Amino acid sequence: MFHALIHRPALTQAQHRALPQVSNTDLSILKQELLGQLRRLNPLALAYGSHFHAAVLEPATYARTEERGIKWADLETLARQVRRQRYCRDLLYRGQAEQSYTSTHIATGVGVKLRPDLLVRSRAGRQLTLIDFKTTSSPDCAHFLTTVEKYDYDRQAALYLDVLGATRFLIIGVQKKVPHEVWRVELTATPGLIEQGRKKYSTLLRHHARQAAGLSIPFSMPAPLALAA
Template sequence: MFHNLEPFPELTQAQHRALPCVSNTDLSTLKAGLLGQLRAPNPQALRFGAAFHEAVLEPAHYLPPADLPPVQIKLLTNLAAAVRRHRYCRDLLYRGTPKLTHTATHTETGLTVKLRPDLLLVTPRRNRKVLVDFKTTSCRDYAQFVATIEQYDYDRQAAFYADVLQAHRFLIVGVQKKVPYEIWLVEVSADEPTMAQGRKKYTRLLREYARINPVYHSADAAKALLAACL
């Protein structure tokens, strides 16, 4: 399904975004456009999400965003603390590699794709890859959060990331945005129906992306831009 997998360990978030490759976010934008659901992104929500991931995954680089109100800063602090208090999450953060950009070629369409998983782990015994993605959520309980997996296309992200990186498991960590700041774990393994459903979703969108975009997103173009960024 994918080949030419290549990691870029020194790439920053800004450089990752600049790469001329197709991301999961691009697929979401394409889907919204096809359905006539184009909406302007909420800048504050995007800033909050980026700050949350930085506070959890790269705490040494985290600074409270000056453009967020105090109540949001306090919430960020509480959410990051909730993740660190959770024993299993602490172990994931200790063992995983955060925010490592990868590019690969989708064999069917020739499109070069990019992804930057929150965490990438390799199991010590069987040398299997596990991907972890943190999601903040306003859901009231675990059951409601599980229901959002299909609603928000987390199944598509899981399959897309797992297939590109040849991972065996994709773990979604839901972090509740209100007291008591519960942590919910949802695991999607390679052979589950959820993964098959997500695979169908991203495959259809990649085909449509290739059809309507005349510019070829080549690996050489990605490497050229990377060299310019560095």
């Protein structure tokens, strides 16, 4: 599905974003354009997410800035909630955080880039698990599961798994409001979900390639699956 994988371990987040390859976020923007749902990314939400990930994944690099609108105390509370969880502590101890990769989609020739939050290789080296940390306003885990397809987390999981040849994709959902629960959701455990995500990213990469060539084709996405808690 992909070839020419390149690990770029020294890149900063800003340098990663400046790479010319297509990211999962770029695919989300393309999908919105194709559906006529043009929405600008919320810069405050992006900044909050970046700072939260720094506080969780690379606490030595975390520092408050002069950016307005960010509730720093709340962000730090969520980060502490994650880091005090035994399971998360083990992942953070064993994993590699914020590593950049580029690759090429064989079928379309489109270059892609990705930067998983955390990669954890099993002690025997046979299994590679990708972990993504997401804050959420969901009141419970069941409601959080309904956001998996709404926000195309299945597409992100499939893309990352296929590019890196990984075996598992976990989401750590962190509840923004009290009681700040932390939920573990393994997307690779849901039958059909990764295949659905694979169809999504393949469709969008084909559209990207044809747009670059000045062509167009009708657009439709796979019907969603029903997820259970």
